[in-house]
Amino acid sequence: MQYCQKGNDVILKDAKCFDVALSLDCGQAFRWHEASDGVWHGVAFSTPLTLSRHGDEIIFYDTTIKDFEAIWFDYFDLGRNYEPICDRFGQDENLRCAVEKYYGIRILKQEPWEALCSFIISQNNNIPRIKGIIERLCQGFGDDLGNGDFSFPSAKRLSVLAVDDLAPLRAGFRAKYIIDAARKVTDLQVDLKKICNEDIDSARADLKQIKGVGDKVAECTLLYGFNRVEAFPVDVWVRRIMQTMYPQGLPPCTAGVEGIAQQYLFHYIRNKK
DNA sequence: AGCCAGGGTCTGC
DNA sequence: GCAGACCATGGC
Numbered sequence: 001m002q003y004c005q006k007g008n009d010v011i012l013k014d015a016k017c018f019d020v021a022l023s024l025d026c027g028q029a030f031r032w033h034e035a036s037d038g039v040w041h042g043v044a045f046s047t048p049l050t051l052s053r054h055g056d057e058i059i060f061y062d063t064t065i066k067d068f069e070a071i072w073f074d075y076f077d078l079g080r081n082y083e084p085i086c087d088r089f090g091q092d093e094n095l096r097c098a099v100e101k102y103y104g105i106r107i108l109k110q111e112p113w114e115a116l117c118s119f120i121i122s123q124n125n126n127i128p129r130i131k132g133i134i135e136r137l138c139q140g141f142g143d144d145l146g147n148g149d150f151s152f153p154s155a156k157r158l159s160v161l162a163v164d165d166l167a168p169l170r171a172g173f174r175a176k177y178i179i180d181a182a183r184k185v186t187d188l189q190v191d192l193k194k195i196c197n198e199d200i201d202s203a204r205a206d207l208k209q210i211k212g213v214g215d216k217v218a219e220c221t222l223l224y225g226f227n228r229v230e231a232f233p234v235d236v237w238v239r240r241i242m243q244t245m246y247p248q249g250l251p252p253c254t255a256g257v258e259g260i261a262q263q264y265l266f267h268y269i270r271n272k273k
Numbered sequence: 274a275g276c277c278a279g280g281g282t283c284t285g286c
Numbered sequence: 287g288c289a290g291a292c293c294a295t296g297g298c
Binding site: 119129130173213233 | 277278279280281282
């Protein structure tokens, strides 16, 4: 991946297997929206960003090489070559169709705390409402970054709140889970930095100490917050996929990158007819 | 009105 | 270890 500064923007040249809209709106992140046709805006790592594709290039507006390298390169998983992975998925008929239709989905590497908190909110919930709750969480407790943008509130900020303080979110029974997570992350009972370097089973067990974090939320946190692409979240949609398409288990071509396969299949099945 | 949503906890066996 | 009730909220 080649990139350069051009005026106030950073240009990513010859961007392969990177569909901005698909990657930002396939149910893995909840804070991006299409500001105008093909132009996406959101906030990650307390930093607002607008981006869009023009031909073979992706333009990261009003940013610097410094921020691009410090934040966006990893956020968009640009160090990983998705082409051979997608090629290999072609060995399986269902995955071949999913990749053909939705080529360019990348697994975002979000802030671990944001991913954890977001997928706690996601439980027994639907994507539009998840987005609404997270938006109210950020507007209510995040830092005002100007221009209508807010940071995702830190665990520390939320750790001092009472459950009732989250009532305006209308998160329902999930509010107490958010507070429990914020407190355990803040006092390092669940150490997100340590989890970065742990084997995946220890990481799963650590995360599941938090109330409201079971298999699914732990798996999503590891996949979308830690870039553990071998993590495989199973929600109601993926459960249907496994029952109907893979009763014997996932095909060998997904080995080691099950989470990427999961994202293609999830988006494929959700948008089918 | 009833069912579902990127689930998890708690109780009872 | 497993089944079932229950959990808040909102869209369809």
